[in-house]
Amino acid sequence: MVTYIIRRLIQAVFILLILTFIVFGAVRLLPGDPLLMFLNATDIEALSPEALDQARHELGLDRNLVVQYGIWLGDILQGDWGKSLHFKNANVLQMIGQRMPVTIHLGVLAFFFSSVIGITLGVIAAVRRGRWADTVATLLANTAITIPIFWLGIIMMLVFSVELEWLPVAGYTPINEDFWLSTRKLIMPVICLMIGSLGAVARLTRTSMLEVIRQDYIRTAWSKGLRERAIVIKHALKNSLIPVITVMGLQVRFIFGGAVLVEKVFAIPGMGRLMVEAVDGSDYPVIQGAVLVIGIIVVLTNLIVDISYGWFDPRVRYE
Amino acid sequence: MKRFIMALFITVLVVGIFLGSCGEPEETTTAPTTAPTSAPTSAPTSAPTSAPTSAPTSAPTSAPTVTPQYGGVLRMITPMDPTVLGYPAESAGRATYYQYAILERMIIYAPDVWQNQNYQGILATSYTFENDMKTWTFQLREGVKFHDGTDWNASAAKWNFELRKEAGNSTTFNSMESCNILGPHTVQINFSSPANTFEVELATGIYFISPTSFENAGTTQEERIDWARGHPVGTGPFKFVEAILGDHVTYERFDDYWAGKPYLEGVEFIIVPDATTSKNMMIAGEADAYIYSEFKETLELEAMDGFYARYCKHHTPEGIWPAALEPDSHMYDKKVREAIEYAIDREAIIAAISLGSPEVEIMYQAPIPGDPAYRPDFGRHYDLNKAKQLMREAGLENGFETTIYVRSITGRWADMALFVQAMLAEIKITVNIEMINPGQYMTYLLFGWPADTLFISGIPNEPISNFVAARDYACSPAGVPKWNYSTVQTPEMCALWNELKAATSPEATRAAYVALSHQAMDDAVGIYMMDWPDTAVFADYVKDCDWIAYSTKVWNANTTWMAPH
Secondary structure, eight states: OHHHHHHHHHHHHHHHHHHHHHHHHHHHHSSSOHHHHHSOHHHHHHSOHHHHHHHHHHTTTTSOHHHHHHHHHHHHHTTOOOBOSSSTTOBHHHHHHHHHHHHHHHHHHHHHHHHHHHHHHHHHHHHTTTSHHHHHHHHHHHHHHHSOHHHHHHHHIIIIIIISOOSOSSOOOOTTTOHHHHHHHHHHHHHHHHHHHHHHHHHHHHHHHHHHTTSHHHHHHHHTTOOHHIIIIIIIIHHHHHHHHHHHHHHHHHHHHHHHHHHHHTTOOSHHHHHHHHHHTTOHHHHHHHHHHHHHHHHHHHHHHHHHHHHHOTTOOOO | OHHHHHHHHHHHHHHHHHHHHTOSOGGGGSOOOSOOOOOOOSOOOOSTTOOOOSOSOOOTTSOTTOOOOOOOEEEEEESOOOSOSSOGGGOOSGGGGGGTTTSEESEEEOTTHHHHOOEEESSEEEEEEETTTTEEEEEEOSSOBOTTSOBOOHHHHHHHHHHHHHHTOOHHHHTEEEEEEEETTEEEEEESSOOTTHHHHHHHTOEEOOHHHHHTTOSSHHHHHHHHHHOOOOSSSEEEEEEETTTEEEEEEOTTOTTOOOSSSEEEEEEOOOHHHHHHHHHTTSOSEEETOOHHHHHHHHTSTTEEEEEEOSSOEEEEEEOOOSTTSGGGSHHHHHHHHHHOOHHHHHHHHSTTOTTSEEOSSSSOTTSTTOOTTOOOOOOHHHHHHHHHHTTOTTOEEEEEEEETTOHHHHHHHHHHHHHHHTTTEEEEEEEEOHHHHHHHHHHOOOTTOEEEEEOOOOSSHHHHHHHHTOOOOTTSOOOOSOOOOOHHHHHHHHHHHHOOSHHHHHHHHHHHHHHHHHTTOOEEEEEOOEEEEEETTEESOOTTSSOTTOOOGGGOEEOOO
């Protein structure tokens, strides 16, 4: 097990190197000179071509791609993540440090509720197959998958904030500052962010459960007179969760992707908005830093998912 | 029982979704029917010595006899983050409005600036210029304190001017030869060449910070600058508290403000990138003002009870500019540029994209009515036959292919590009539309547009038009960065531009400006389309707030107050 984890961690380092190098090169293919986003227009008018070249040199933008990447990587390893080209006073590591907890807060809640509700709906649909509960659960799961996040956010805002005045329209309050306000502000964003995952998890759980409950050992459990709850939860659910866990691991990527929309609609200062603003402003250091952090999270999540297979199915071996 | 609870839950969920889809308030989809906000009606401030102790306009719904009240934090929604707050040498772009309430300038535009080109004194009470506009002497306001408790005086002014020169990023300050203290509150600045745009620069972009706070902020200049970028210490009516990028920026009242204690306890900018969310926050009472509002949302909120909107015109004319620097390009030929202009039906385009608002006006030239360069009868109005005739005369009756670049910051320009594409097809010009991001836009703007293309953009305008003309019609060799709004550089225009830059008196500057502007019109350098206003919406309890009342560069935050609500 330990060997397996070490091997996967070494693989993760290579994955991150490849990922960051691809992103490093890709952002430089974006049209537009990043120097012009760093210096403002009046600066550039006043600067001589030599001074512009000097500014480009100081930012390291005049070197070849591999050298630039090497310097960036070296600086990252020493804790220097650079400074934003757009927000000149902002340290990239600090910016990510401010934004990442917000997205993680949002993402963890979305992940938790989409998993719990999705699995519950899936189980109900499978166990009550062909009955009204199955129809309703399946309908809800399909609806959840097809609802556009942006539309749902606006509609919920109009209903629950503008009309009913139950929830704040937008914004973010850290949980340690005001727990209830923080929770109220996150209800709608979390629903938006989890809705797609919820549907996917519910559908997959249903399918997987249906396969498992047809197995002989489940029939045996029924014939032994075990209670339904024990059969479903203890015997069927655990064994049907392996494909679900795989999908849940993949949902982490979609949560970061969905955060781009949700954070914009609900004015949440998280990683999604930071990434969009950085790409729009050709802010290389921020894009690279953010991709690295998100990459680490996704890679580690996948590792955790892989390790968890062994708990769900003891037949899985890591050698 | 379990089934009943489950059924109830599902019913509530489904009904909620259906109700939600019908839940938008009727007002939000209703076409605006109220009259536009009236223009500022108060008497213009004429002398540059007046202090901003009263707002030039009041809210349209406020009663004039109401006594201002102290208290409350004004929550203003804005779509943009601040970039640099406290290091004036790097203040640029629209986000400088974050500085209006905390840092101050020597002078700002007076309410009658568009009509009479007047300024109003803030940190300077008067000033003179001599020696062909190379020597400027300022009498500074006394009794002014920085937020750190230190005094504003001649030595602080000199220190700030020298900081600007040291930054090396201002054409004007690069030519500063010396700065002398003539008295405790008198300072003189000497330039090596006529500084005939210095007044505009003082009024729009030269803010003053505390030398003491700056000098104590680090051991190296780099450290101090880095600190100052995020820690503005000025003389404004409010003190900086904190800035959380992507979330909010907050200020608190500065009780020792020289023009009297401000009414508001504080100001909070709430950064909300989405226009629909911003509108909903206003309706839900989670904000008191929405600045740089989207046009559609502004009209919708204005049509509702409890809000008033403000439209600030002339600051951002929008249009289409041909890249005509290359002698072998089609657009180098004036006839082609004229043909394009005649083929575009401005009225049809503006009727389609202005959502029926009378606040958007058609433009046929850069100067606005009242400007000394304005020509009442000038304009290449839509005339398809004339356009075709000009194309024939240019030998291009079979047309050509071009690209129109559109900045991705507003969908309005993309709509405009589609209309232009269809209209130019009538004279057999095939137009490809390409959206460009801010980085790409800046690259093209400063280093030149690809030959034979067009681009759509707004152009930052100022009431003192010679400043804008000097920027837009600049003549410089290829490769030297400049503002490439206009890319037409005829010998006549370059001669007039040099004349404008060398003007040594206000009269000479004005005459050169008028001549250059007329030449630009005759040379068909750009297709001015419309005067698209900057907008803001306020809750009706926000009183005496002169935000964009007459200029996007002015906000006397000390006069703003809020009625009980």
